[in-house]
Amino acid sequence: MIGVIQFPGSCDERDALAACERVGEARMVWHEETDLSGIDGVVVPGGFSYGDYLRAGAIARFAPAMGAVSEFAARGGPVLGICNGFQVLCEAGLLPGALLPNGGLRFICRQVDLVAESCDSPFAAELEPGARLSIPVKHMTGRFFAPEAELDRLGAEGRVAFRYAAGENPNGSARDIAGVTNEAGNVLGLMPHPEHAVDPLTGSDDGLTLFRALARQPSPA
Amino acid sequence: MTVADAPHRELGLTDPEFERIVELLGREPNGVELAMFSLLWSEHCAYKHSRRLLGKLPTEGERVVMGPGENAGAVDIGDGHAVAFKVESHNHPSAVEPFQGAATGVGGILRDVFAIGARPIAVLDSLRFGELDSERSRYLFEGVVAGIGHYGNSIGVPTVGGEVCFEAPYEHNCLVNAMCVGLARSEEMIRSAAAGPGNVLVLFGASTGRDGIGGASVLASAELEAGDGAKRPTVQIGDPFEESKLLECSLELLQSELLVSLQDLGAAGLTSSAGEMASKGEVGIEIDVRRVPLREPDMEAFEIMVSESQERMLAVVEPAKVEAVLALCEKWQTGAAVIGEVTGTRAMRVLDGGEEVGNVPVTALVDECPLYDLEPAAPASWPYGNADVLGERVAINAGRTADPEDPSAITVALLASPTIASKRWAFEQYDSVVGSRTIRRPEAADAAVLLVAESDRAIAISIDGNGRRVACDPRAGAIEAVLECAQNLACVGAEPLGLTNCLNFGNPEKPTVAWQLTEAVSGLAAACEALGVPVVGGNVSLYNETEHGPIYPTPVVGMVGELPDPERLPGPGPADGDRIVLVGPFAPSLAGGELAKLRGELDLGLPATEIAPVAAALRFVRERVRGGGVRAARDVSDGGLACALAELAIGAGVGVDADLDGLVEARGCSGETALFGEGPGGVLLALAAAEAEALLAAAAGSGVEALDLGAAGGERLELSAAERELTLPLADAERAWRSLGENVER
Numbered sequence: 001m002i003g004v005i006q007f008p009g010s011c012d013e014r015d016a017l018a019a020c021e022r023v024g025e026a027r028m029v030w031h032e033e034t035d036l037s038g039i040d041g042v043v044v045p046g047g048f049s050y051g052d053y054l055r056a057g058a059i060a061r062f063a064p065a066m067g068a069v070s071e072f073a074a075r076g077g078p079v080l081g082i083c084n085g086f087q088v089l090c091e092a093g094l095l096p097g098a099l100l101p102n103g104g105l106r107f108i109c110r111q112v113d114l115v116a117e118s119c120d121s122p123f124a125a126e127l128e129p130g131a132r133l134s135i136p137v138k139h140m141t142g143r144f145f146a147p148e149a150e151l152d153r154l155g156a157e158g159r160v161a162f163r164y165a166a167g168e169n170p171n172g173s174a175r176d177i178a179g180v181t182n183e184a185g186n187v188l189g190l191m192p193h194p195e196h197a198v199d200p201l202t203g204s205d206d207g208l209t210l211f212r213a214l215a216r217q218p219s220p221a
Numbered sequence: 222m223t224v225a226d227a228p229h230r231e232l233g234l235t236d237p238e239f240e241r242i243v244e245l246l247g248r249e250p251n252g253v254e255l256a257m258f259s260l261l262w263s264e265h266c267a268y269k270h271s272r273r274l275l276g277k278l279p280t281e282g283e284r285v286v287m288g289p290g291e292n293a294g295a296v297d298i299g300d301g302h303a304v305a306f307k308v309e310s311h312n313h314p315s316a317v318e319p320f321q322g323a324a325t326g327v328g329g330i331l332r333d334v335f336a337i338g339a340r341p342i343a344v345l346d347s348l349r350f351g352e353l354d355s356e357r358s359r360y361l362f363e364g365v366v367a368g369i370g371h372y373g374n375s376i377g378v379p380t381v382g383g384e385v386c387f388e389a390p391y392e393h394n395c396l397v398n399a400m401c402v403g404l405a406r407s408e409e410m411i412r413s414a415a416a417g418p419g420n421v422l423v424l425f426g427a428s429t430g431r432d433g434i435g436g437a438s439v440l441a442s443a444e445l446e447a448g449d450g451a452k453r454p455t456v457q458i459g460d461p462f463e464e465s466k467l468l469e470c471s472l473e474l475l476q477s478e479l480l481v482s483l484q485d486l487g488a489a490g491l492t493s494s495a496g497e498m499a500s501k502g503e504v505g506i507e508i509d510v511r512r513v514p515l516r517e518p519d520m521e522a523f524e525i526m527v528s529e530s531q532e533r534m535l536a537v538v539e540p541a542k543v544e545a546v547l548a549l550c551e552k553w554q555t556g557a558a559v560i561g562e563v564t565g566t567r568a569m570r571v572l573d574g575g576e577e578v579g580n581v582p583v584t585a586l587v588d589e590c591p592l593y594d595l596e597p598a599a600p601a602s603w604p605y606g607n608a609d610v611l612g613e614r615v616a617i618n619a620g621r622t623a624d625p626e627d628p629s630a631i632t633v634a635l636l637a638s639p640t641i642a643s644k645r646w647a648f649e650q651y652d653s654v655v656g657s658r659t660i661r662r663p664e665a666a667d668a669a670v671l672l673v674a675e676s677d678r679a680i681a682i683s684i685d686g687n688g689r690r691v692a693c694d695p696r697a698g699a700i701e702a703v704l705e706c707a708q709n710l711a712c713v714g715a716e717p718l719g720l721t722n723c724l725n726f727g728n729p730e731k732p733t734v735a736w737q738l739t740e741a742v743s744g745l746a747a748a749c750e751a752l753g754v755p756v757v758g759g760n761v762s763l764y765n766e767t768e769h770g771p772i773y774p775t776p777v778v779g780m781v782g783e784l785p786d787p788e789r790l791p792g793p794g795p796a797d798g799d800r801i802v803l804v805g806p807f808a809p810s811l812a813g814g815e816l817a818k819l820r821g822e823l824d825l826g827l828p829a830t831e832i833a834p835v836a837a838a839l840r841f842v843r844e845r846v847r848g849g850g851v852r853a854a855r856d857v858s859d860g861g862l863a864c865a866l867a868e869l870a871i872g873a874g875v876g877v878d879a880d881l882d883g884l885v886e887a888r889g890c891s892g893e894t895a896l897f898g899e900g901p902g903g904v905l906l907a908l909a910a911a912e913a914e915a916l917l918a919a920a921a922g923s924g925v926e927a928l929d930l931g932a933a934g935g936e937r938l939e940l941s942a943a944e945r946e947l948t949l950p951l952a953d954a955e956r957a958w959r960s961l962g963e964n965v966e967r
Contacts, residue, residue: 008462008465008466008469008553008554009375009462009465009466010377011374011375011376011377011465011652011655012377012655014656015655015656015657018657019657047377048374048375048461048462048465050462051375051460051461051462051463051465052375052462053462106367106650107367107370107371107374107650107651107652108649108650109374109648109649109650109651109652109653109654110649136654138374138652138654138655140374193654195657196654196655196657198657199657201660201672201787201788202654202657202658202659202660202672203654203659203662
């Protein structure tokens with residue numbers, strides 16, 4: 001059972017839930033819930049949690065459900081943060097780096113190509129390094145940033161899951177990074193939206209692989 | 222208070238209107254009452270110059286579930302579902318404060334749709350500004366686009382399409398029309414009529430502040446004047462997070478069957494919402510303003526009654542369900558308060574801490590506003606300006622040495638014209654994919670296409686208008702606006718189900734504007750009748766006028782249609798070797814077109830349009846598209862065939878070689894007119910050669926005109942039309958067509 005966290009102000013939670021339901025069972029987890037028993041994987045979806053008027057993800061990290069998500073991640077449970085979810089996981093300290101306003105200072109919605117880099121994480125079970133995925137981005141605050149040394153380390157430790165394909169970096173992200181994992185590899189933050197790439201009719205189904213991989217994860221200890 | 226004191230004049234009421242109020246009440250109104258009358262008797266709320274005309278529009282149809290008069294119209298799409306939609310203007314607020322004006326325009330139209338129990342699934346915008354070489358136009362364009370994005374993106378409703386035009390008459394009075402489309406289970410839809418004396422009024426959502434006081438009367442129902450920056454406090458401030466909670470809360474309240482009726486608070490705030498609910502339900506309403514949650518505790522009674530603070534809804538609730546309603550509001554962290562009740566008195570009674578401060582008959586407030594007849598008179602000559610800028614535009618876009626009469630140079634100048642150029646700069650700032658329904662994103666097709674798996678089909682949506690052409694001939698131009706939408710729908714195989722419109726005009730008390738309005742409404746009515754498309758709702762925005770003159774008369778049409786099988790949708794452009802076929806009675810004319818504008822040759826008059834042959838051609842196109850085998854379909858619009866063929870070629874990255882001599886002969890027009898002339902009734906289809914042959918035979922068999930123009934291939938646009946020839950590398954055409962961004966950020 002995949003749990004999709006729903007904050008007031010989430011936008012993509014219903015789409016994330018629908019994407020999960022294409023490959024397995026899923027349910028919504030209200031932001032005030034703290035009991036994740038029975039949940040085998042978590043999606044922190046996109047949107048503007050609590051309005052994001054302070055800083056993207058800054059309020060949501062204090063949500064009761066996020067305390068439970070942190071414990072879940074610490075036990076090795078797989079957690080996928082998408083867009084705002086990525087921002088929330090960075091704010092919560094579950095992922096390295098930070099997400100800054102786009103280089104162009106404007107919201108961008110665009111279909112982009114991603115290239116899978118490190119495929120060690122459970123989310124990339126079906127992918128080979130170099131695989132290209134066509135997935136949309138849509139964000140105002142998606143420019144991945146980390147100090148140079150940290151970027152070197154992420155690369156060396158195989159924690160860069162996805163980069164934007166050459167010439168496709170929409171927001172000025174450092175080293176074209178589109179997605180990173182935590183040290184253990186069970187938490188993935190991704191700026192593009194795989195839940196909006198699960199049906200060729202609406203543009204692409206390249207994102208489905210991430211949800212399939214998530215659904216196949218064993219329950220955490 | 223006497224007429225001579227005239228506080229009513231400052232509030233926008235005329236002396237005879239004030240005298241009428243005194244007559245209806247049998248006494249002079251007090252301050253609270255006068256404030257309420259001034260808002261509800263404003264043009265914006267009472268439609269006093271347009272209501273009689275609007276009666277001419279056809280509003281009935283088999284599929285209509287909700288017609289004009291409700292918060293939004295709705296049409297049945299089968300399997301127990303309905304699509305709700307409406308377009309509304311936020312012109313003057315956007316001209317005064319573009320970001321918040323546009324943002325709250327989106328917020329307002331979303332509320333109209335979820336107020337009837339439909340979940341918003343798409344937003345489209347129709348925008349008009351002055352020419353982009355004006356700094357003010359660039360400021361307004363940037364601000365409006367950012368404002369639309371801010372609100373729509375934050376609340377998670379995709380912005381899937383729209384149009385943007387740039388014309389000098391909008392320089393001082395931009396137009397921002399937003400359309401929202403929602404999806405509802407028919408049985409969960411709700412009306413706004415209050416019912417059941419003793420039932421309770423619950424106001425929920427944001428608290429009430431001093432923003433937007435007098436917006437509907439001072440701002441929306443009068444001409445804009447110099448120094449209108451001082452009117453900024455009349456513009457509301459939007460909070461999409463509050464609206465997001467309000468939306469989810471409203472829909473959950475309706476699903477839980479906890480409400481008797483529901484209405485959003487828009488122009489004229491509580492006064493309008495409560496007044497209309499009481500009027501429709503033929504009941505009375507009593508409100509105590511001190512029970513309204515306030516941002517500033519010292520607000521006066523009249524301010525609370527007319528505040529246009531955003532993100533608020535008013536519900537009628539049975540007493541036994543009030544507790545459950547308040548609990549659900551608590552869950553969604555949205556404020557809620559019981560502020561009054563429904564009464565059997567047919568009076569609108571306002572209390573301030575229990576003490577009566579206003580008491581007027583609901584009918585006087587809502588239904589007794591005097592209606593005015595227009596006094597139309599056609600102008601003797603073209604009432605707007607003309608400027609010859611073709612040489613300059615050619616020099617900028619095709620090079621200093623280019624000949625402004627050369628068709629290649631003209632094509633480049635037209636493609637770079639901001640009204641024709643790709644709007645990617647704007648629509649990439651909008652989330653067009655949230656909701657997982659968007660099958661055709663902006664510019665991927667002439668109409669936006671959304672999946673509605675709930676009833677196993679897709680819907681197509683288009684919003685269109687062409688103020689310049691309506692200025693040339695209001696009746697023909699309005700017909701064209703409806704046909705343009707129908708053409709866009711036909712290109713994706715969709716059959717029109719219903720239509721909404723926003724009538725943006727100048728000051729109707731002036732004879733020329735009155736003529737424009739009268740003629741345009743008659744054109745809209747004729748086109749809707751002929752196509753069999755009912756008007757299910759709309760909005761009128763008058764007084765779009767400044768000391769520099771009125772805007773172009775701009776009826777904006779939003780149309781929704783359905784298609785059975787989205788798998789068969791055409792793609793973005795032809796494949797190498799495909800034939801390009803022109804279908805329909807398209808009879809190009811340079812009158813009122815983009816080229817006539819660039820040459821400064823605009824004048825009154827457009828060729829008359831026969832609607833029936835266009836309708837027949839569109840039925841033919843729709844059936845061919847639905848049958849599959851059409852690789853790409855685009856209608857001929859601004860900039861004529863040259864631009865339509867160029868856009869088709871750019872869409873696929875494949876050149877086009879076409880010969881328009883057949884059209885020149887059939888219409889007896891010049892080569893230049895065939896290349897750049899505009900008019901309704903033309904659709905370009907790209908198909909494999911065998912498919913094209915079958916299509917031409919089928920067209921001949923059904924009496925629909927179809928002309929094989931040429932083939933796709935190569936990397937150039939090569940067109941010939943009698944004495945005119947043009948050869949343009951596709952890369953040059955694409956560079957010109959994609960130049961909008963650099964023109965905005967110059």
